[in-house]
Structure formats: structure tokens, C-alpha cells
């Protein structure tokens with residue numbers, strides 16, 4: 001069982017308490033640019049549901065929302081124009097990963113040779 005802490009920055013973005021440079025949004029996901037881009041293209045896709053990390057997400061989400069979330073990730077790659085050139089998705093999960101924000105999210109990295 002994971003304990004979700006509502007004082008994280010992505011929860012505040014979801015509540016519109018702090019701004020984000022939004023790329024795409026649907027019923028399950030919100031995507032915006034990473035504030036400290038590591039590559040030429042660096043976006044984040046977060047769930048609207050409150051999950052601490054990937055492991056928490058897959059253990060509790062239903063099949064439809066699981067599918068819709070990853071379809072949204074692919075859609076964001078389309079919007080960013082990296083679907084053909086290629087990109088990397090990653091999700092830091094837990095202490096050894098260096099996860100900074102404890103709200104489940106996927107990074108999309110691309111726009112250059114990785």
C-alpha cells in the first residue's frame with residue numbers, strides 16, 4: 001500500500017494552484033513540458049488519479065484507464081512530433097530510481113539521438 005501525499009507539485013498542477021505548459025489533456029491524463037528539460041524534447045504525462053508511482057498505478061488502476069493512459073502517452077508523442085523520429089518513455093519508481101515527485105508520471109524524451 002502506498003501513501004499518497006497531496007503536497008506534491010504535480011497534485012498542485014492538477015488543482016491549477018501552479019501553472020504548467022500544457023501539451024495535452026484527456027479524462028485520465030495531463031501532459032506538460034518538464035521545467036528542467038534533459039533533452040531537446042522532454043515532456044511529462046501524469047495521471048489525473050492519485051497514484052504515487054508506477055507500481056501503485058498498475059496495482060490499483062482498472063484496465064480501461066490503464067489503456068487510456070498509455071494511449072495518451074502515445075498521443076503526446078504525436079503532438080510533440082517525435083512519433084516517427086523515436087523517443088524514450090521512462091518512469092522513475094521508488095527511492096533507488098531518484099523519483100523526485102511522488103505522483104505517477106511518465107517522461108517522454110526525444111528530439112535528438114538518445
Ligand code: AMP
Nearest residue numbers: 009020033034035036092098099100101
Ligand atoms: P522524477 O524524478 O521522475 O520524479 O521527475 C520529476 C520531474 O518533474 C523532473 O524532471 C523535474 O524537472 C520536473 N518538474 C518538477 N517541478 C515541475 C514543474 N513545476 N513543472 C514541470 N516539471 C516539473
